Amino acid sequence: MFTIYPVDKTQSIHIKKRIDNKTKPIGALGQLEPLAEQLALIQQRDTLTIDNPHLLIFAADHGISQHGISIAPAEVTTQMVHNFLAGGAAANCFCRSNNMSLKIVDAGILGDVDDHPDLIRLPLGKGTQDFTTQDAMSLDTVQQAISAGASVVDSLHQSGTNLVAFGEMGIGNTSSAAAIMALLLNLPADACTGHGTGIDDSQYQKKLALIRLACKHHYSATGDPLKVLSAVGGFEIAQITGGILQAAENRMIILVDGFIVTAAALLAVAINPNVIDYLVFCHHSEEAGHHRMLQHLNASPLLNLSLRLGEGTGAVLALPLIKAACAFYNDMASFDDAGVTV
Numbered sequence: 001m002f003t004i005y006p007v008d009k010t011q012s013i014h015i016k017k018r019i020d021n022k023t024k025p026i027g028a029l030g031q032l033e034p035l036a037e038q039l040a041l042i043q044q045r046d047t048l049t050i051d052n053p054h055l056l057i058f059a060a061d062h063g064i065s066q067h068g069i070s071i072a073p074a075e076v077t078t079q080m081v082h083n084f085l086a087g088g089a090a091a092n093c094f095c096r097s098n099n100m101s102l103k104i105v106d107a108g109i110l111g112d113v114d115d116h117p118d119l120i121r122l123p124l125g126k127g128t129q130d131f132t133t134q135d136a137m138s139l140d141t142v143q144q145a146i147s148a149g150a151s152v153v154d155s156l157h158q159s160g161t162n163l164v165a166f167g168e169m170g171i172g173n174t175s176s177a178a179a180i181m182a183l184l185l186n187l188p189a190d191a192c193t194g195h196g197t198g199i200d201d202s203q204y205q206k207k208l209a210l211i212r213l214a215c216k217h218h219y220s221a222t223g224d225p226l227k228v229l230s231a232v233g234g235f236e237i238a239q240i241t242g243g244i245l246q247a248a249e250n251r252m253i254i255l256v257d258g259f260i261v262t263a264a265a266l267l268a269v270a271i272n273p274n275v276i277d278y279l280v281f282c283h284h285s286e287e288a289g290h291h292r293m294l295q296h297l298n299a300s301p302l303l304n305l306s307l308r309l310g311e312g313t314g315a316v317l318a319l320p321l322i323k324a325a326c327a328f329y330n331d332m333a334s335f336d337d338a339g340v341t342v
Contacts, residue, residue: 001146002245007041007277015040021334029328031302035280036325042253042278043162048326050253053100053163053319054156055312056243057084057091058149060107060235061127062172063136064214069207071198074127074171078111081169084311085116091167091311098319100165105152107145108235109170122148124235131179131232132214142229142238149242157250163322164247165255165282166264167312168236174287175207177263179232181289182215183222184266185296189215194259194288197308225270233267240264241271248275253322255315258285258307262293269297280322283307283314 019033020026027033039048059081065074083089084104087096095102106113108124124145128136137145153164170176174196181192189212195204218231229238241264247254248268256265256279268275281294283303294301302318335341 002150002249002272004245004248004272004274006274008044009041011044012037012041019329021336022328022332023335023338023340031300032321032325032328035302035321036329038280039253039322039325040329042251047330050163050323050326052159052161053165054161055091055095055100055102055165055167055316056105056152057102057167057169057312058105058107058236058239059109059169060124060173061110062170062176062234063128063130064132064175064210065172066130067132067206067210069175069199069203069210070171070196072171074110077109077169077171078113081106081109081113084169085113085118089311090309090313091316094313094316098316100316100319103152105236105239107148107239120152122152122239124148128234131176132210132217135218135230136176136233137230137235137238139226139230142226142233145235145238146242146245149239150246152239153243153246153252154250157247157252161252163253163255164243165257165312165315165319166240166243166261167257167315168240168260168310170234170236173234173236173260175211176232176234176237177260178289179211179214180228180237180263180267181293182211183218183228183232184225184270186222187292191292192289196287225267229267237264237267241267244268244275244279245271248272248278252278253280254278255318255322256281257312257315258283258310259287259290259293260310261312261315262290262297266293266297280318282318285314
């Protein structure tokens, strides 16, 4: 499906020595040091660059939302797409403050949106089916979704983008992500299910019961990423999965946001384990289950700001750290350069 190679580690000793010889104690820049090493391994050159960075927000609706297990009705997905296109969401604010471009992908929302220069139309339907009683989508649709997400990323890459961040919008998508996690990792639903963006305890118990029901109904999909997407996925999650796979094939830096995008990253790594080399995990979400996802991927996120918004906000907030890692790797003097003796 995708030709993804692991990063070439033949220069690892040289890269590590270069970082260690900067004018600082070894390890004094904490997580920025392994981050710079990862970026150098991805780009395989002495001068690191961040070129034309983009945030892609994939939006779609979910059949499970009809059960009233979110703080907002399904109509809010379309309303938020309008808000993104008008420039009024948190993601827009953070992108503007970090000189990051933003595109919105309609992966399959219920409502209608007028044409806009920042809107990419790749709808797979008016939301998924209710996965508590049937498959969310067909396997053919999963393949279409993966190809669609890949096409968006490949287009950006051809235009000169070497860093892409993923965000999402979709009422009900924490339920889909929790069910994906449970089935892909063969975990109990209560280890994967949280309060989303702030449902009350009664809604949470209903949500948990529905995800348990879905996992039981779709148990035969356990461990198979494509079947899991078909059984309980979302159009936006499937397209993000395809986007991640294509970005890894293109050797791009991939910024992973919170719970839902990490679910797509789990799927992408399950499809091709070499994807992991290109993933930068940006923050630790407040959503229950995210910590265990990160543990499974052996990931140490850059930020822990108690975020639970989605939209790619955590990924955009991490961009200054990516740039800082590039800056010290490129420009910080070595002990020899500075005439500093240790």
